[in-house]
Amino acid sequence: MIRLLDVRKGFNLGKPNAFVAVSGITLTLEANRVTVLKGPSGSGKTTLLSLVGCMARPTSGRITLTGRFPGFNGSAGEPDLREIEVTSLPERFLTKVRQRTFGFVFQQFNLIGGLTVLENIMLPAIPLGERHDVTRERALALLDLFGLGGRADARVEWLSGGEAQRSAIARALINDPPVVIADEPTAHLDSKLSLEFMDIIALLKDRGKTAIIASHDPLVSEAGMVDRVVAMRDGLIDGEPA
Amino acid sequence: MTRWIESQRNILDYTLSSLLRRKGKNASLLFVYTLVVFILASAMFFLQGMKREAALLLRETPEIVVQGMLQGRYDPIPDTHLEKIRSIRGVLSAETRLWGYYYDPVAGANYTLLVPRDRTITGDAIVIGNGLSRVRQVFPGDILSFRGRDGTNRPFVVEGTFPAESELVSADLILVSAEGFRSLFGLPPSRATDIVVTVRNPREVRTVARKIAEMLPEARPILRDEIARTYDSVFDWRGGIVLVLLSMSLLAFAILAWDKASGLSAEERREIGILKAIGWETSDVIAAKVYEGWFVSFFAFTLGLLIAYWHVFFTSAALFAPALKGWSVLYPDFRITPFVDPYQVAVLFFLTVVPYTAATVVPSWRAAIVDPDAVMRT
Structure with a gap:
């Protein structure tokens, strides 16, 4: 579960070009649910996503996560379920939380050119210090899951739009995070691929994952597996449609 | 600890594959770097070899x-x-x-x-x-x-x-x-x-x-002292030429390092942004860049040094000889007895590898301290 309490985020504060992207949002996002943040461009969706995903800190307000966080309970073995406030964590710990809790799918996919599909998928696991062959096994299993088994050694430049998108999702899942965050994932996809993406989200939900998607695409917000749509405008929640 | 070692190994793996990805750029960098080390090391070996030969000569000279x-x-x-x-x-x-x-x-x-x-x-x-x-x-x-x-x-x-x-x-x-x-x-x-x-x-x-x-x-x-003084002045003069050569090579090296330090390509910057966004820490990015710098640097240094050794001691410093050798005794093709002073090699190492590595790290550090969400905002 992720809780936001009166969260604000401003950029370039105190300068002539200052602007506030998120102006005081209080929101609770339940685990194992698919939530869509909907709204026009500039409504603050992406900023809210980056705050939820521990990529940026709010200017004010608090964000808490409930989960199992390795290295935070001081003892070896499986950590207990606990709630931590991430807004006050130092960068190193915040990164650790992010590595283990969130998988990110970006609008542009952001795969690294020149590397193979398999190498791209394994990238988020590199700093975790896991054995290479263990990560590789997991990456290959994910590729099989998304029908990319035969493309493991292909360079990402050679992939079709759909393959690139599935590779990006596989990369987001390599560290087995409980939460998947996607920012406008269907912006560059046609309807067929957009529906395919939502099918994958349904699959992840079935596997117990939480998904938070920022999108203004009706194909996303009106999909059957979406549990909740949060409408945003001018950095505020506009009201929750029924 | 094991995890840390494993993560460094993984980062090193990634670094090597990164180097291979940018083959053209890295090959040209390696070429220039090797050339600079070669010139510096050749001058150093040559001057040292000559001085040592002269010292051997003077040892036999009567009072x-x-x-x-x-x-x-x-x-x-x-x-x-x-x-x-x-x-x-x-x-x-x-x-x-x-x-x-x-x-x-x-x-x-x-x-x-x-x-x-x-x-x-x-x-x-x-x-x-x-x-x-x-x-x-x-x-x-x-x-x-x-x-x-x-x-x-x-x-x-x-x-x-x-x-x-x-x-x-x-x-x-x-x-x-x-x-x-x-x-x-x-x-x-x-x-x-x-x-x-x-x-x-x-x-x-x-x-x-x-x-x-x-x-x-x-x-x-x-007197032997007078002969020694003559030799010294002769070698100092030659040393002066070598010094000019050294300064020019160091200048070339400084330009190379500065070029590297003055910025990363847009592609490299984007890559660092992605790595940060998918969960790499700033220190992981810097470690990758340090390994990259070390690898290029160490490889070029070793290669340059070996070619210089071959040049000075096996081809009698064919490139420098016309300007630096004396007359008379040196008309026949003479070869300098191989001799390497570890202290001077260490100095050369600290003059090239260390500043180059630092030059690689600084822009990477600057790129790596961006917020991880920068990729989402661009």
């Missing part, structure tokens, strides 16, 4: 050499001076020497002919230096003829060649018997090339030299 003078220039010395010099208090020994130069038009080289004092050579026998042996393709048992002062050819039998301890000393050297020397150069038996004097107490060398100068006004005593 005082007395030359005859005529009209202010060198003249063979009468052997009657020998007894006069020996009578000076403090002189341990005084011996005449026979040595001279011979210009060989066949090889276009000057040879040094010397009658050894510590070795007996008789009749027509000669012992030759390696350089001469190479140039003239003569080996023990062959006959080598020189044109004498009277215009006739004087044949000598090669008895042996020198071991290559120091080619600067022996490359063009020919050891010859006293009668062979005198007949070739037409030097009368009562004259010698010069007289070498050893002194019992090294602190009295100057006093003895002054007494010789007073006793034999037509002779000139030369």
